[in-house]
Amino acid sequence: MKTNQTELMEDLYNLLLNPATRDWERSQIRTAKIGIDSGANFDDQIANLEAILRPLALRNNLTPDVTDFYLKITNSALAGSSFDLSVHYQKDPPNQARAIFAGGCFWCMVEPFETKPGIISVISGYTGGHMDNPTYEQVVGGYTGHVEAVEIIFDTHVWSYKELVELYWQLTDPTDAFGQMADRGSNYRPVIFVANEEQRLIAEQSKLDLAISGKYKHPIMTAIEPATTFWPAENFHQQFYQKNPRRYKKLKRSRQQFLAFQRMQMKLRHGWRR
Template sequence: MRNQLLLFGALLLYSVSSLAAHPFSKDIVYPFNELVKERDTATFASGCFWCVEAKFSQLEGVLKVTSGFTGGHLKNPTYKQVVSGTTGHAEACNIVYDPGVISYDELLEAFFLSHDPTQLNGQGNDIGTQYRSAIFYHNASQKEKAEYYINRLTQQLIYNKPIVTQIKPFTKFYIAEDYHQEYYKNNPNQSYCRYVIQPELERFKEIFKDKLKK
């Protein structure tokens, strides 16, 4: 973990200089207003969306986190259909954030350090393609940054196994049923929340204690 934190610290320092030097495709054009947008959206899948939502909601600059489904073939899926593993969808979160407060690079840091990106089609005891690790990019900049970080983490041998995180274009996001939204906040004593989410959330808050909402 200490090595991961040191590497991510270095990567974030290089978020402008090193990324600029990275051999991006000449066909990629970055908008000049990328850093002055009032808000932007990141879409991540990294296991149960109850846990993802609980973690990213803690970060300063994150305005709203919505739990839902994406990456599959079935239109308007229900939670019951998605957890069957037959829809192709992943449980995911749309994270609306203020780029003037928190950058996409920092969200990527939180993404990789908040789950195991080497576990294929699952997180912990949550097994199935619906729990896969995936980044759904909204623009060329997000795609290139996601690829850059995965390449760097792989080159630095941060993990003992290959990173299996998918990088896919964002298409359609289906919002999950109302009871899934802010699930941990509304159900802190539920057994999954107490024994799975709470320990992970405390670890997340310790790692990102300098970036939490006041």
């Protein structure tokens, strides 16, 4: 094994304590740990656990932290180091600010921002809910009131908040209050979370400008809400487009096709009006 035994044993212990681990996953992990603690061959127990987890792993149906563990024990190239969240917890210097946007699955909301010059960090996470430290399973299940969102830390010398809001409109369907594209449910609703009065005024004016532009046949439904605690998502979800490029390309293509079709309808509608 390329990963040392001590590290994997710590992973097993943490997964047993992790509230996001499903009961079935926990039972398999517990069996492997008990076997190792009882003197069974370490590599054999890990290999057996990998074989048991494999069917769900191949269908992308393991919980995020167990997925990270599976990638580690299979020496997958996708098993990178933990995403550095330190910038999320640091106080912003004078030339930095933050924007929080929700626009459907956060897997598709990172790359369009992160690859732009002047963007310092884009973190996937959960916000707008009513419980602390929510897990992906809880949020997707609709138990916490959170939405999937991205926290964008940007250089104010390069980007203005207004420019980021304008880019956000290009990535989402603002007429859909109940999700985005194939992502349905309250946890996927589009929201601009504003940190202060200045951001609120900019977001509201931008939304008003979009509404009176006549680009959309239906009302603009994107909510503007005060920012609350932003909880970073599990490591598996951070920079998903880099870790899972093939899967991300399919999701991105589907999203782009929908938005392109929507924009074509806008142009046709404007043409008819003329």
